[in-house]
Amino acid sequence: MIRLQDICQRLSEVKGRIEQKVLHPYLIKFIKTPYIDEDKLLLLITIMDQLELSDKQRENYALATMLIQIALDTHEQISNEKINGIPQITSRQLTVLAGDYYSGLYYKLLADSEDIFMINVLAGGIKEVNEHKISVFQQEFDGIEKLMASIKIIESSLITKIIDYFHVNVWYEIVSNLLLVKRLLSEKNRYSQTGCSQLFEAMKKIVFAKSESKMKDLSSEQQNYLFVICDRYIEFSRTIIESCLQKLPRISEQLDLRITSILNQHQPIAKTFVEEG
Numbered sequence: 410m411i412r413l414q415d416i417c418q419r420l421s422e423v424k425g426r427i428e429q430k431v432l433h434p435y436l437i438k439f440i441k442t443p444y445i446d447e448d449k450l451l452l453l454i455t456i457m458d459q460l461e462l463s464d465k466q467r468e469n470y471a472l473a474t475m476l477i478q479i480a481l482d483t484h485e486q487i488s489n490e491k492i493n494g495i496p497q498i499t500s501r502q503l504t505v506l507a508g509d510y511y512s513g514l515y516y517k518l519l520a521d522s523e524d525i526f527m528i529n530v531l532a533g534g535i536k537e538v539n540e541h542k543i544s545v546f547q548q549e550f551d552g553i554e555k556l557m558a559s560i561k562i563i564e565s566s567l568i569t570k571i572i573d574y575f576h577v578n579v580w581y582e583i584v585s586n587l588l589l590v591k592r593l594l595s596e597k598n599r600y601s602q603t604g605c606s607q608l609f610e611a612m613k614k615i616v617f618a619k620s621e622s623k624m625k626d627l628s629s630e631q632q633n634y635l636f637v638i639c640d641r642y643i644e645f646s647r648t649i650i651e652s653c654l655q656k657l658p659r660i661s662e663q664l665d666l667r668i669t670s671i672l673n674q675h676q677p678i679a680k681t682f683v684e685e686g
Contacts, residue, residue, distance in 0.1 A: 416663045422468075426472055427475050431476070436507045440507050443479045443483055444482050451667060453471040456577060458661070459577065469522055470571065473518050477534070483507050531567060534569075548610070556608075569584060582653045587650055589646050590671060593643050594675060608639075613631075613635065616635065617631060651672075
């Protein structure tokens with residue numbers, strides 16, 4: 410197992426470089442602070458550590474991938490909210506420009522290294538993520554399985570493209586299922602707290618196709634049924650993750666701890682009912 414101190418140091422170093430690039434003093438006055446998904450960064454660093462690459466390549470690939478991820482996440486932050494008193498239209502325009510700026514940083518980073526192959530690999534991931542985001546937004550699904558497959562691709566495509574490129578397929582199921590679990594837990598929490606969730610909206614349209622009720626008007630039984638469906642996918646993914654972890658030759662202690670933490674966040678709705686009852 411890779412030492413916790415080593416992986417934490419590399420995580421801190423790469424995150425620091427990301428922050429230097431994305432925390433543009435002008436942009437952050439008018440848009441939300443860019444979100445850096447440390448779990449995805451940790452996965453990247455751990456996978457890169459097992460490849461025959463130079464330290465510079467490892468850092469560049471992790472940095473480029475995270476810059477794209479931040480660009481994609483930033484574009485999702487476009488809203489009607491005022492930020493620091495800035496008019497809505499200005500805030501939205503700057504958020505779009507910020508996402509484009511972060512995306513441009515990834516391209517420049519790899520172009521400066523003349524790494525055309527990796528540019529193409531990550532460009533394929535961007536295309537795939539955007540296609541499936543559109544499908545989820547437009548709710549173009551005739552079954553829950555297809556919806557969940559799209560969510561999995563949205564969350565993991567950038568990293569799985571790298572996995573495919575370097576032929577380290579042992580990581581594929583761990584990464585795709587772990588990031589799916591993390592997203593489903595987030596959507597469950599969001600829906601529980603606010604009654605709003607893009608995923609749950611899409612699920613409702615599929616499961617209750619004949620119902621014209623809005624999310625807030627669903628009965629308790631209908632809402633609980635959506636939670637149960639979500640739980641089933643979390644449990645199935647958890648089984649796959651635990652099985653695949655046993656096949657890995659080594660894993661960083663930090664990632665092992667983080668995987669355990671994410672999986673332990675899951676509280677099935679059926680178990681919750683028993684405890685509350």
